[in-house]
Amino acid sequence: MAAIELRDLTKRYGDLVAVDDVSFEVDAGEVFGFLGPNGAGK
Secondary structure, eight states, rough: EEEEEEEEEEETTTTTTEEEEEEEETTOOOOOOOOTTTTTTO
């Protein structure tokens, strides 16, 4: 069973598309992380 579920996420800053149609699931007990430079909006 998914502890976190994300479907079809799109994030825009003005005309800039930062995230386009992202979907994922994180199951209970699973380790998940976002990687990127400082100031990247994680």
